[in-house]
Amino acid sequence: MSTSTSTGTPPGTARPPAPVFSVDGLWKVFGPKAGRVPADPELTALSPAELRARTGCTAAVRDVSFDVRKGEVFVVMGLSGSGKSTLVRCLTRLIEPTAGTIAIDGEDVRAMDKSRLRELRRHRAAMVFQHFGLLPHRTVLDNVAYGLEVQGMGRAERRERAAEVVAKVGLEGLEHRRPGQLSGGQRQRVGLARALAVDPEVLLFDEPFSALDPLIRRDMQEEVVRLHREEGRTMVFITHDLQEALKLGDRIALMRDGRVVQLGTPEEIVGSPADDYVRAFVRDVPREQVVTVRTAMRPASSADEAGAGPALRPEATVTEAIEAVARAGSAARVMSDGRCLGVVDAEALLSVVAGTADTAGPVEGSRAAGAARVDDGASPPRAKPGAGEAPAERREPTNPALATTEEPV
Numbered sequence: 001m002s003t004s005t006s007t008g009t010p011p012g013t014a015r016p017p018a019p020v021f022s023v024d025g026l027w028k029v030f031g032p033k034a035g036r037v038p039a040d041p042e043l044t045a046l047s048p049a050e051l052r053a054r055t056g057c058t059a060a061v062r063d064v065s066f067d068v069r070k071g072e073v074f075v076v077m078g079l080s081g082s083g084k085s086t087l088v089r090c091l092t093r094l095i096e097p098t099a100g101t102i103a104i105d106g107e108d109v110r111a112m113d114k115s116r117l118r119e120l121r122r123h124r125a126a127m128v129f130q131h132f133g134l135l136p137h138r139t140v141l142d143n144v145a146y147g148l149e150v151q152g153m154g155r156a157e158r159r160e161r162a163a164e165v166v167a168k169v170g171l172e173g174l175e176h177r178r179p180g181q182l183s184g185g186q187r188q189r190v191g192l193a194r195a196l197a198v199d200p201e202v203l204l205f206d207e208p209f210s211a212l213d214p215l216i217r218r219d220m221q222e223e224v225v226r227l228h229r230e231e232g233r234t235m236v237f238i239t240h241d242l243q244e245a246l247k248l249g250d251r252i253a254l255m256r257d258g259r260v261v262q263l264g265t266p267e268e269i270v271g272s273p274a275d276d277y278v279r280a281f282v283r284d285v286p287r288e289q290v291v292t293v294r295t296a297m298r299p300a301s302s303a304d305e306a307g308a309g310p311a312l313r314p315e316a317t318v319t320e321a322i323e324a325v326a327r328a329g330s331a332a333r334v335m336s337d338g339r340c341l342g343v344v345d346a347e348a349l350l351s352v353v354a355g356t357a358d359t360a361g362p363v364e365g366s367r368a369a370g371a372a373r374v375d376d377g378a379s380p381p382r383a384k385p386g387a388g389e390a391p392a393e394r395r396e397p398t399n400p401a402l403a404t405t406e407e408p409v
């Protein structure tokens with residue numbers, strides 16, 4: 001088990017990438033004289049129901065702080081009404097925040113004038129909506145090109161760019177159809193392509209797949225994982241679906257009643273729930289799907305053990321490790337930069353499945369509520385590479401003497 005905490009970076013761990021969005025003490029209160037609520041400790045101490053009864057106000061986002069790091073998929077998860085959409089809309093001021101600060105690449109979003117805001121929404125942080133927002137009389141190609149048209153790009157150039165993106169999201173051959181001639185999944189791909197076409201620094205997804213049937217939804221999730229893997233684009237993804245959050249998120253901010261009750265990697269949220277609410281939320285998640293071999297490994301007992309057996313990257317899940325160990329019939333090595341960090345054997349993997357292992361990973365930002373800043377934790381974005389691709393962070397081997405030079409497969 002790692003001993004890292006929410007405030008520091010463990011020795012030998014790379015610093016997290018720079019933040020794209022930086023949010024501090026953010027409030028959004030709807031209702032009469034909303035501005036007085038964040039500043040009044042008596043009102044901020046009230047429960048949502050009491051606040052509504054006393055003031056007629058709803059605090060949709062309550063004192064939330066976090067960073068979205070470059071290249072990560074940052075998931076905002078919570079039940080209906082927990083404040084997810086309001087929070088994400090505040091990032092580009094589609095909803096005006098009541099209090100707090102928001103910066104994109106260090107630039108104060110709340111200080112932006114109209115034209116700067118327009119630029120932010122068009123070029124820097126494009127939104128993919130649940131209901132697509134497609135123009136019914138335009139073809140797929142022209143819908144995708146729409147954002148480029150708004151930017152003033154010439155017709156030939158924008159259609160060429162749109163055609164590239166249409167192909168990228170798997171819609172080749174459908175360029176000349178209209179939205180009404182497409183399935184729900186295809187329409188969502190058009191929405192995604194339209195956002196991608198403007199090449200934004202961040203893609204914001206507002207529950208984009210919740211209206212899709214389960215199989216198409218899975219396809220679209222895989223599409224997002226693929227795009228993220230290929231492009232490394234920063235993404236903020238709203239969902240109320242835990243499985244979707246665990247599948248897509250490098251980190252997840254779990255919201256309840258406008259607050260972030262826990263912010264961490266899927267492994268941290270499932271392995272170290274911050275409170276009973278989170279614990280109940282994640283109770284049925286199979287541990288082996290989220291616990292990584294970095295958590296499950298033990299030091300290699302000999303140079304022989306460190307030098308043989310299948311190699312796994314530290315971010316591989318226990319499920320992946322079980323497959324590798326079962327195939328090889330021997331313990332697997334956890335490799336980073338050609339060094340053996342430790343090994344996982346059948347016994348250790350089984351104990352994760354059985355729930356007898358200590359799988360509480362490093363806890364990041366698990367302080368309840370958004371009152372304290374939840375950022376700069378230990379974990380940089382979890383790469384979701386296929387096996388054998390570069391791991392997301394570098395650590396010293398458990399026993400440097402046992403280091404080998406092989407890369408994980």
Ligand SMILES: Nc1ncnc2c1ncn2[C@@H]1O[C@H](COP(=O)(O)OP(=O)(O)OP(=O)(O)O)[C@@H](O)[C@H]1O
Pocket residue numbers: 030031058059060078079080081082083084085086087240
């Ligand atoms: N314009 C508004 N005026 C008043 N209250 C609002 C407004 N918009 C949202 N709210 C309230 O703010 C709270 C958070 O709403 P929000 O839509 O952000 O939640 P959500 O988690 O995105 O929910 P869902 O998953 O159902 O979309 C809810 O109590 C909602 O009723």
